[in-house]
Amino acid sequence: MDLDERKQKILQAIIQDYIISAEPVGSRTIARKYDLGVSAATIRNEMFDLEMMGYLEQPHTSAGRIPSIKGYRFYVDCLLQPTKISNDEKKFVQVWFQDKMNDVDQIFQSTAKILAKVTHNVTLVMASQSLAAKLKYIRFLPLDHRRAIMIVVTDSGQIENCIYPKVDGVDVDDLNVIAEKLTYYLAGVSMININMEMLEKYHESIVDDLELYRLAFRSMHKAFRREQQLYKGGTMELLNKPEFKDVDKARTLFTFLEEQDVAVNLFHDDDNEQNVTVRIGEEAQLSPMKDCSIIEATFKSNDIVLGKIAVLGPTRMEYAKIIGLLDFMKQHVTHILEHYHDEK
Known part of the structure; x- marks a missing residue:
């Protein structure tokens, strides 16, 4: 059964509110904060339908709902409009890289750090060790x-x-x-x-x-096989997320991320991927990732894969902002690398 326009708007409002608050969302909240033109009672009925259809879940006995993996997937595929990076953010990124282009390692490490700083999530950059080799x-x-x-x-x-x-x-x-x-x-x-x-x-x-x-x-x-080097940034950002206040859950994920050979498996295998891709929760098919999402972009030059960038965080991520940012970053980093090699 397809979602009608009203259900789509309610689902979108719930997801956007939950991304910000990290708290289950109730019908009164949606009625008060979003001008949907319907009463709280109508919203409550629609939320019940969305739950029955698998797009929402009801944690504990709370009257509020949270998005399910199916709900997030519908949001990302059908409702989301990527947020364009602002001029101030573009300038911040450009200034950040100005004095960090001495070698390829520094470029990739800087990419991981700047993304972690802007997104407040874990950032992984996978690059070929051979990129700088002559x-x-x-x-x-x-x-x-x-x-x-x-x-x-x-x-x-x-x-x-x-x-x-x-x-x-x-x-x-x-x-x-x-x-x-x-x-x-x-x-x-x-x-x-x-x-x-x-x-x-x-x-x-x-x-x-x-x-x-x-x-x-x-x-x-x-x-000359393209061996992979992994750069990380923002691992400690996870500790600030409500989802990882559970020490055991945080420890499991931290341990996973510290194993480079394992962490490389987070990246999608398709080198031909042109767009930003999103894998939500169990879609990553990795047990420690069941409560996380991965947003990933591949950057290329002349059909050669230079590397991949991924932002990892809780399923309650700012998908629109991060997708827009990664779309910009993959183009910016490709330009930097091409300029670097031209200079060399």
């Missing part, structure tokens, strides 16, 4: 008559390798000629900036066989 050299080592090992080394000392399937008639010495020429043209270039379009410019100077050249490029990126 190619130092490429080498091939023999493995057997059909395969070689491609080794990629960066200026940070990171060494990655992969199995390279040799083409008939091509031996390791031939491959190392390609590697030396690739190194000549690409040494000192940030790994994030190396793409096929760039390599197409050099292929005639490196090898006549375009397919062999492309295979070398694909192997180089396979060797």
Whole structure:
């Protein structure tokens, strides 16, 4: 059964009030604070229907209601209008980053801190450790008559390798000629900036066989796996939320967030995601997250995923504000990173 316009307005009013107050919302409160043009008795009847339909819950024996996961989901998908970041907030973010662009680590850590400061929630930023790395050299080592090992080394000392399937008639010495020429043209270039379009410019100077050249490029990126680094901010903000006054509940979530390998699982797997995504409560499929929501954005450049930003807090989050803020931040951080690499 679809919600009619009046039920939608009442549900929206309840969620907005609960986000602010953290207290169950009653019909008299909605009638007094929101001009819906109906009596408290009518609102009470509609709230009862919304509860029966699964959009609201009644905690304890209180006359007030709180949103359910289903209610929040309907609100986010159908009722919410993201709040645009104000000019003052834009200026605050821009000033914050001005002296924090010395290296990529600082950019990402600053992103986590500024978001935590503005949203008063936990912020997680997941980024590739390879973003700041520049190619130092490429080498091939023999493995057997059909395969070689491609080794990629960066200026940070990171060494990655992969199995390279040799083409008939091509031996390791031939491959190392390609590697030396690739190194000549690409040494000192940030790994994030190396793409096929760039390599197409050099292929005639490196090898006549375009397919062999492309295979070398694909192997180089396979060797240089994008390992993930996690940056956090605002963990202690949770202690100020009524939902986490329960010490055991707070401890469980804190422990979860301190385990980097586990916390990385908070992020959605879809690297192609273009928009801000919201997962509410059990939608995250992680037990410590059942009373929390995650709002996440992916930032990209030239179809390459630079990283992901997520804001984590109680299901009673300021969804409209945070979604608008993340939409701005993913564009701003992408611009900063592109500018950083251009400068380098």
